[in-house]
Amino acid sequence: MPDPKAAPVDLAALRGEIDRLDAEMHALLLERGEIIERLIAVKKTSESGSAFRPGRESAVMRAIAERHRGILPLDTVESIWRVIIGTFTWVQAPYAVHADVSGGDAPMRDSARFHFGFTVPYVPHESARDVIAAVAAARGDLGIFRIDQGASAGPWWRDLAGASAPKIIARLPFIERPGHPAGTPVYVVSKPLADAAVREEVLFAVRVERWRDAAAEAVSTLGGEIVCTTGLAGELSALVAVPGAVEPRDLVAALDASRAPVSEIVEVGSHAARMRFADGAIS
Numbered sequence: 057m058p059d060p061k062a063a064p065v066d067l068a069a070l071r072g073e074i075d076r077l078d079a080e081m082h083a084l085l086l087e088r089g090e091i092i093e094r095l096i097a098v099k100k101t102s103e104s105g106s107a108f109r110p111g112r113e114s115a116v117m118r119a120i121a122e123r124h125r126g127i128l129p130l131d132t133v134e135s136i137w138r139v140i141i142g143t144f145t146w147v148q149a150p151y152a153v154h155a156d157v158s159g160g161d162a163p164m165r166d167s168a169r170f171h172f173g174f175t176v177p178y179v180p181h182e183s184a185r186d187v188i189a190a191v192a193a194a195r196g197d198l199g200i201f202r203i204d205q206g207a208s209a210g211p212w213w214r215d216l217a218g219a220s221a222p223k224i225i226a227r228l229p230f231i232e233r234p235g236h237p238a239g240t241p242v243y244v245v246s247k248p249l250a251d252a253a254v255r256e257e258v259l260f261a262v263r264v265e266r267w268r269d270a271a272a273e274a275v276s277t278l279g280g281e282i283v284c285t286t287g288l289a290g291e292l293s294a295l296v297a298v299p300g301a302v303e304p305r306d307l308v309a310a311l312d313a314s315r316a317p318v319s320e321i322v323e324v325g326s327h328a329a330r331m332r333f334a335d336g337a338i339s
């Protein structure tokens with residue numbers, strides 16, 4: 057391969073190099089498509105109706121961020137690969153992305169386009185609960201909504217309880233950093249992925265009889281966090297994220313010990329461990 061830092065020959069020669077690389081990149085994409093065709097049969101996607109494998113996607117995005125260097129911004133390579141992966145997922149089993157635009161259409165449209173591309177249809181809705189209902193009614197569709205919905209949205213996470221109800225399957229962006237071009241933190245929901253779900257972080261809808269500040273500390277001691285809370289007929293409903301190794305009984309014991317007794321705990325999803333990018337490194 058020619059040394060790219062070698063003294064430029066002339067413009068036409070450099071454009072010739074660019075044409076060669078463009079043709080190679082295009083050929084590689086076509087080859088990737090052929091592999092996806094073979095993968096469809098192996099994954100039996102048509103049976104489950106969903107090709108989305110969030111753990112694998114998170115690992116691919118981590119590898120890209122770790123090996124990236126040079127003048128092309130990380131934002132650009134990340135968005136290119138998100139479009140490649142989002143579209144190859146759609147090629148395996150067509151899906152739409154339902155988005156809650158109650159906080160404004162622009163950030164959600166940016167998020168949907170950045171993470172899933174333009175080929176995948178985008179369907180706006182008025183609330184997170186409407187998004188969850190739309191995903192429940194469709195075969196392999198995805199839904200996205202802001203993690204921080206505010207108290208007026210109500211305990212939307214309770215709509216994810218039940219074996220066949222949609223579940224949280226990812227938290228986006230995969231690579232978190234200040235100034236991310238589509239950086240609104242969103243949850244992705246889909247019909248349950250069963251064995252295909254990644255469980256590095258597990259999410260529980262928890263009802264506690266009364267709230268104590270010590271409860272948040274108890275959850276953080278387990279390496280988790282209280283993501284959202286809302287009042288519920290004299291009780292408190294919370295969405296709690298904990299590392300996958302934490303058993304529900306450990307969470308219940310920790311909350312009970314903080315004098316916030318748990319009256320109900322239901323798993324409502326799981327996602328890959330969060331990745332943060334700072335000073336050129338992932339943590």
Ligand SMILES: O=C(O)C(=O)C[C@]1(C(=O)O)C=C[C@@H](O)C=C1
Nearest residue numbers: 107108109110112113141144145
């Ligand atoms: O690895 C898979 O299972 C794939 O379907 C391939 C692929 C990709 O294009 O890289 C697409 C969809 C999945 O969510 C993960 C990755």
